[in-house]
Amino acid sequence: MAEYAVELHNxxxxxxxxxxxxxxxxxKVKRGALLALIGPSGSGKTTLLKIICRLIRPCSGSISIRGSNGDLERHEVGYIPQQLGLVRGLTALENVLVGAHSRIGFAGTLLGVFPEKEIELAMKYLDMAGIAGKADKKVYTLSGGERQRVAIARALMQEPEIILADEFVSNLDIVTAKEIMDMMKKIKEKDTTLVIATHDISLARDYCDMTVIIKNGVKIDEICSYELDYDRVRDIFT
Ligand SMILES: Nc1ncnc2c1ncn2[C@@H]1O[C@H](COP(=O)(O)OP(=O)(O)OP(=O)(O)O)[C@@H](O)[C@H]1O
Ligand SMILES: [Mg+2]
Structure with missing residues (x-):
């Protein structure tokens, strides 16, 4: 089994x-690691995540996911976009079931025909994300933190080996943000790799193994997160 979940070269x-x-x-992101990508607005964090999940292709260079640089199976990488990408008019449960499309096909997803075992699985992930009580609520009626939980449950529903989360908890108050990060760490399978893009230095330091710092599209540093402090990154944000 490959040592690295993600490898990008040039x-x-x-x-x-x-x-x-x-x-x-x-x-290089080790399998099972939790990596933070930090950098100022416009530095290229979202672009980098989109490259890793193959939503966009680089002009040059190579990408390998779990040791393979062939086509990616869609479900291998769970992507939680900056704007979450939930369907506002569907319920929390229906949004999570969308994460099962690689198993039940797009036709089933579109028609809303889901096998019982997928519904049970979706309820399990909603429960793990602490939002099962609102499974039948339309997403537009949920708060920001509740939507974030639904987006996490949808990503888990894909049962991916890698989860990419863009500005994961940045719209939430600090208590909810910590609660969601704690939950994410707890429910993450040992081998699941998590890459989060964030501006939040303390979030990176408190939760991530490694931090990669990016500015103006250039990777300028890669450090163990516990070494992160404001002095070290002050110049990056000014
Ligand atoms: N579709 C596009 N066409 C042209 N330029 C783009 C496009 N999308 C992004 N950019 C530019 O690419 C650069 C990097 O954008 P990106 O969204 O990756 O930054 P970011 O680090 O995620 O920023 P933020 O912290 O604000 O989310 C920015 O200068 C942005 O204006
Ligand atoms: Mg971004």
Whole structure:
């Protein structure tokens, strides 16, 4: 089994062929690790996550997921986008069931026909995410923290080996943010790799094994998260 869940080598990315947004990124994430990607707004964190889950392709460089650089099975990587990507008019349970589409096919997902065992599984993940009590509520009626829990349950429903979470808890108050991070650490399978993009230095320091610092599309540092402090990163955010 590959030691690294994610390996990027010399990755460059541009939307228009010039003005590179990511410049020569090398990144290795160990299987089962929790990695924070920190950097100022516009530094390229979201772009990097989209490259890892193959929503966009780099101009050059190589990407390997669990030792394979072939096509990715869609369910191997669970992606929680910055805006969560939930369907507001569907219930929490229906949103989580969308995470099962690789097992039941798009037709089943579209028609809303779900095997009983998938419904049971979706309820299990809603329960793990602490939101089973609102399974039948439409997402637009839920608070920001509750939506975040639904998005986590949907990602878990894919049973992915890697979860990428963009600005994971940044819209939440500090108590809810900590609660969700604690829960995520607890329910994460040992081998599941978690990469989160964040501006929050204390979140990275308190919860992540490693932190990668990115500025203007360049990876400028990679450190054990416990070494993170404001002095070390002050220049990056100014
Ligand atoms: N579709 C696009 N077309 C052109 N430029 C883009 C596009 N999407 C993003 N960019 C630019 O790419 C750069 C990196 O954006 P990205 O969203 O990756 O940053 P980020 O680090 O995630 O920022 P934030 O912390 O604000 O979420 C920014 O300068 C942004 O304006
Ligand atoms: Mg972003």
């Amino acid at each position: 990755v460059w990315y541009s939307h228009n062929g010039s003005n590179h947004i990511l410049k020569d990124i090398d990144l």
